[in-house]
Amino acid sequence: MATSASSFRSKYRAATDHVVTGLAILATVLVVVPLVAIFVYLLLKGASSLNLDFFIKNPVPEGESGGGMANAIVGSGVLLGIASLIGIPIGIGAGIYLAEYGRGTKLANAVRFTADVLNGVPSIVMGLAAYSLIVIPQHHFSAFSGGVALGIMMIPTVARTTEEMLLMVPNMIREAALGLGLSNWRSVLSITVKTASPGIITGCMLAFARVAGETAPLIFTALGNAFWSVNPNREIEALPLQIWVYATGPYEDQHRLAWAGALVLIVLIVLAVSLVRYVTSRGVLKGAS
Amino acid sequence: MGVGIEVTNLNAWYGTNHTLQDITLNIPANHATALIGPSGCGKSTFVRCLNRMHETNPIARVTGTVRIGDMDIYSDAAPVEIRRRVGMVFQRPNPFPTMSIYDNVAAGLKLNGYKNKRSLDEIVERSLKNSALWDEVKDDLKSKSGASLSGGQQQRLCIARALAVDPEVLLMDEPASALDPVSTSKIEDLIFQLKSQYTIVIVTHNMQQAARVAEKTGFFLNGRMVEFDSTHKIFTNPSDKRTEDYITGRFG
């Protein structure tokens, strides 16, 4: 190998290496800095807009100042309650099936695959489905239909996190349970699920926090309601719906409320994501065993 | 042609774990040198220090000097240059699954900017012949992927890949431990043939293998080199009690 050519080549290679390293760092900075900036901006803007009125007062007519989103918070609560009643049991059941009963079978693989695919279906389509399934037959919008749309969206997330958490339970524990003479079904339920329960609960919280911010499926199911309502059979207000309406409106005071609402949703998300991360990384599961 | 290796006061750490302690030895050129010892004794770490692969782990640290030929590898050259001159074969065959057999062998040359097709063809053929794989793969050099070969063939492909860049030293980290007996004996035959052209350092947990292929043998225990001598001496008349205990199977 000619020395001059090869030394040129090795300089060229080293230079390329540096350039690519620089590009990767640049990409990271270009991604992280704006994302963090967005995040901090949301926090600051939200914090300066949030006050007690936000939580305890209903909206005031357009153009007037003051008011809050009490009805929207309660409405979101009702919607999320309905969604959890549907999404959490089915999701956990599916997760237990994936991790404990069907592990390795073709059917379980198909279920897992479908759950992942369902997870990627646009939320607005869920809204359309709930509309045609519930709103059309009933001839009116309702909190119930919105809750169903959100509940369906929770299932894949809950199922997959439940599965993941159950898979983290060491096989030793399953064997120990079987060794005590418990039947398979009981040992699974009473030991494995109990061991994984901190993880499963945080997984449910994550799914909850995620659908809490969903707007698209509610536009033509829950519809929105300027007044106080907790009736699942009527239209109901929701936090993200209210943010949408306020953000696209012309009034300064409404913009302020929108930022405050965004902050509430963000806090919910941060809590859920941090908890999940804490549980999966710190091995709370191992502690429980 | 191979060159000798002089190691002086080599120490290595993984995090706070002092895995190699004060290793000093001279590995002769154009011979095969075997390193034996129970698992975790530091013999793999030692060979990984000879081509600076040890430091690819972020928590790893090395002190001491290693001279390969006339070059101090920790001060005279970049790791990239050293690794081109010091080839390595790993415990598990690791051919590139997305490349053809031909491209696997030519990978190192292409990194170095080799573009002349005829000389590439020649080098690939010579390397595959040197690793005793040519006859088995010559018909589907470009049509089959490196991953489609059997385990033993894959390991010989990895040897061909290492030979193609024309190294001076060939490090082998338990190259036959994942293979069946027939493939193992093929690899051993190969080492026997290659050692006239390259300096070979082979880590093995198989003492018969060390006895069959190597002129010199070093015995490692708990991060220290207990004894380094001719293979014959180590296996028939070791000077250290611990070496004797190990080769007679009293532990490890």
Add this chain to the structure above:
Amino acid sequence: MLLCGLSIFAIVLLILSELMLRSGMAWHKFGFKFFFQQGIPDRYSGQMNYWDPVNGAFSALPFVYGTLVSSLLSLLISVPLAVGLAIFLTEMCPRFLRGPLAFITELLAAIPSIIYGLWAVFVLVPLLREYVNPALSKYLGWTGLFADTNPTGLGYVAAAVILAVMILPIISSLTREVMTAVPHSQREAVLALGATRWEMIRTGVLRNARIGIVGAVILGLGRALGETMAVTMVIGNTPAISKSLLANGSSMASVIANEFAEAVSDVHRSALIEIGLALFVVTIIVNALARFLVWMVTRGAPARVH
């Protein structure tokens, strides 16, 4: 438990059948050409009228166009950045930074669309209006793609940028997952041949992970296609087809979000559901393809849900 598992199939089938049932009217009326037929020239202005539910003009072409343009443009912006970030995080990043950076991207993937939309309306769009769009129009106006006739700052570019921000964490974390799934022995094999770090990444990692990375990009595309709120808030909501990327447009999801609750007729509602059905089928196919490609690389280890 099995029943719960099977319910996931049932949900997909139920959505499909409901949407097919409710879009039947539009299917009968417009057929398949609904998605690509030209508009009717306006009697007075001569402009193409693609979508005018009050006067019975129904062509989904501008929405298909808007969805494709904004999604593909967002991929163009986000893919290089996402892959760069993934390379940095898996192969270069010092340990103490890895956790926090991964946490930030995970967090940002979970922030709801509406909040990105809110930010886009009050920060991104003014920024585009005042600085970026005039510059694009000045320096790249000759391409015809950046003719600045839109004083609002809304439009395809605004939608694409916010989409890029939203899908970036998804593409990046999945790319990271497939890169991590490449065995360490592949990296060592390349390094031992005397490769630089970049050559190691290219030959030992990217080459082996490329199928999965394509999967990650396609998954990002799937998200971008169906993303609703943020796009609705910034795309301008005009059912038109413009060559200029700075013009107002509309996407499949945004037209549903905007018009469905106040649809003027059953045909209108049915046509919107048909758009939803198309969105459903397309995203199912895109997601299935993406998951399959990622699975090819990570096989064995179950993919984490993010």
